[in-house]
Amino acid sequence: MMIDVDQVKLLIQSRRSVKPNFYTTEIVSDEIIYDMLESARWAPTHGLTEPWKFFVFSGNYKHKLADFLSELYQLKSSVNFLQTKYEKIKTNILKTSHVIMIGMQRQINGKIPEVEEICAVACAVQNMQLTATAYGIGCYWSTGSMSTHSETKNFLGLREADVCLGMLYVSNYTGEIITPKRTPTLEKTVWIKN
Numbered sequence: 001m002m003i004d005v006d007q008v009k010l011l012i013q014s015r016r017s018v019k020p021n022f023y024t025t026e027i028v029s030d031e032i033i034y035d036m037l038e039s040a041r042w043a044p045t046h047g048l049t050e051p052w053k054f055f056v057f058s059g060n061y062k063h064k065l066a067d068f069l070s071e072l073y074q075l076k077s078s079v080n081f082l083q084t085k086y087e088k089i090k091t092n093i094l095k096t097s098h099v100i101m102i103g104m105q106r107q108i109n110g111k112i113p114e115v116e117e118i119c120a121v122a123c124a125v126q127n128m129q130l131t132a133t134a135y136g137i138g139c140y141w142s143t144g145s146m147s148t149h150s151e152t153k154n155f156l157g158l159r160e161a162d163v164c165l166g167m168l169y170v171s172n173y174t175g176e177i178i179t180p181k182r183t184p185t186l187e188k189t190v191w192i193k194n
């Protein structure tokens with residue numbers, strides 16, 4: 001099978017983290033979200049455990065998530081509480097078309113190490129981000145806003161051994177997204193050869 005490498009590289013390099021201040025109110029179709037989830041399931045997974053579990057919040061259900069996360073922030077921040085942050089947690093979610101909460105489900109037998117299961121979920125999330133990029137849709141993986149707290153995991157119905165790895169915001173957007181600088185390849189490589 002031949003796939004145009006330049007197109008693949010263009011897709012990889014074009015993916016950007018697009019944050020809520022760029023989002024428009026135009027809703028992303030559920031078909032596109034489904035396609036992203038479909039790409040996720042083709043991620044590499046040691047032992048074929050497929051440890052990902054995604055929770056897609058859209059429409060009025062985003063209020064449930066926004067209220068839960070902002071109230072959790074209020075509960076846990078005590079003296080460091082900032083009203084602006086409390087509001088931002090809510091508004092970021094409400095201005096996003098779909099919020100996909102990213103779960104990692106451990107196998108009961110625990111055969112595959114947790115770090116490998118987390119890596120597999122990260123690969124699945126990258127597949128979703130690349131698919132969104134191909135559709136011209138913005139998305140952004142956030143581990144903030146209490147999304148990785150153990151109580152968020154309980155809220156989603158995940159078990160004790162599982163982890164919530166954050167949230168993927170998905171939205172239509174407008175504006176120019178800056179490309180952050182990357183380190184030259186060979187500075188990040190030890191190439192052992194003759």
Ligand SMILES: Cc1cc2nc3c(=O)[nH]c(=O)nc-3n(C[C@H](O)[C@H](O)[C@H](O)COP(=O)(O)O)c2cc1C
Binds near residue numbers: 015016017166179
């Ligand atoms: C696991 C993971 C968690 C992230 N969490 C956050 C976050 O909480 N807040 C944030 O601003 N960016 C977060 N990011 C996005 C990075 O900021 C972003 O990838 C980086 O700035 C490079 O930009 P690019 O994705 O457009 O190449 C996260 C990325 C990953 C992979």
